[in-house]
Amino acid sequence: MNKDATATAPDASPGSYNIRQYRQVSVTVDVILFRFVDNDLKVLLIKRKNWPFEDHWAIPGGFVGYDEPLEEAALRELAEETNVRDVYLEQLYTFGDPLRDPRTRVITVAYFALLSAEQAAHIQLRSATDASAAAWWSIYNQPPLAFDHAKILEYALRRLRWKLEYTALGFMLLPKAFTLSELQAAYEIILGEGLDKRNFRRKILAADVLEETGGTNEGPGRPARLYRFSAQAIEMEQARRRFP
Numbered sequence: 001m002n003k004d005a006t007a008t009a010p011d012a013s014p015g016s017y018n019i020r021q022y023r024q025v026s027v028t029v030d031v032i033l034f035r036f037v038d039n040d041l042k043v044l045l046i047k048r049k050n051w052p053f054e055d056h057w058a059i060p061g062g063f064v065g066y067d068e069p070l071e072e073a074a075l076r077e078l079a080e081e082t083n084v085r086d087v088y089l090e091q092l093y094t095f096g097d098p099l100r101d102p103r104t105r106v107i108t109v110a111y112f113a114l115l116s117a118e119q120a121a122h123i124q125l126r127s128a129t130d131a132s133a134a135a136w137w138s139i140y141n142q143p144p145l146a147f148d149h150a151k152i153l154e155y156a157l158r159r160l161r162w163k164l165e166y167t168a169l170g171f172m173l174l175p176k177a178f179t180l181s182e183l184q185a186a187y188e189i190i191l192g193e194g195l196d197k198r199n200f201r202r203k204i205l206a207a208d209v210l211e212e213t214g215g216t217n218e219g220p221g222r223p224a225r226l227y228r229f230s231a232q233a234i235e236m237e238q239a240r241r242r243f244p
Contacts, residue, residue, distance in 0.1 A: 030061035046131035053146030209233035
């Protein structure tokens with residue numbers, strides 16, 4: 001090592017560190033929670049009580065406590081602002097545009113979650129803390145959003161579409177039993193495009209992620225076979241989510 005370089009290097013001992021020499025950056029977490037209901041992909045939003053963007057809709061979230069792990073902060077904020085609890089979170093992306101928050105320099109870590117039909121049926125939304133309301137909105141018909149949350153939702157939808165094409169993630173969005181027509185309709189709504197019926201059925205059945213339930217739907221017209229995602233496909237998807 002060059003002796004001159006060593007001699008001129010700054011003192012790196014603990015006693016020499018002065019945090020006031022550095023400008024501070026705040027960290028927040030945001031949770032994008034999707035569900036599929038009434039043939040629509042919906043996202044959970046809250047209405048802000050306070051400045052900035054008072055009375056604007058926003059993604060649930062807030063500031064991270066000094067001694068708080070990021071995921072714990074995300075779950076806490078989601079529960080406080082919407083009363084939604086016990087969901088599996090997957091880290092989505094970090095957004096850090098210097099001008100994204102008028103209060104100060106704020107970096108946000110966004111999380112992504114899916115709510116199954118069964119889970120959604122047992123949830124009663126209730127707003128609290130700095131949220132005056134909580135509601136489900138169509139991802140395709142959003143209100144004006146606070147901060148850069150429209151950009152965050154756009155990215156989250158893109159990620160969901162990617163994952164839907166190469167994983168068995170559909171089991172988190174659909175009822176336990178469904179027809180192939182219902183499955184295709186859900187995929188078309190989420191992907192935002194029409195799919196050829198014959199090609200879709202060939203590909204989804206060749207993927208070996210579905211199994212017949214042995215039952216049929218009881219609606220008008222010709223009965224259609226009911227399917228479900230196989231236990232193996234669900235187990236593989238859950239493992240993929242635990243170990244991305």
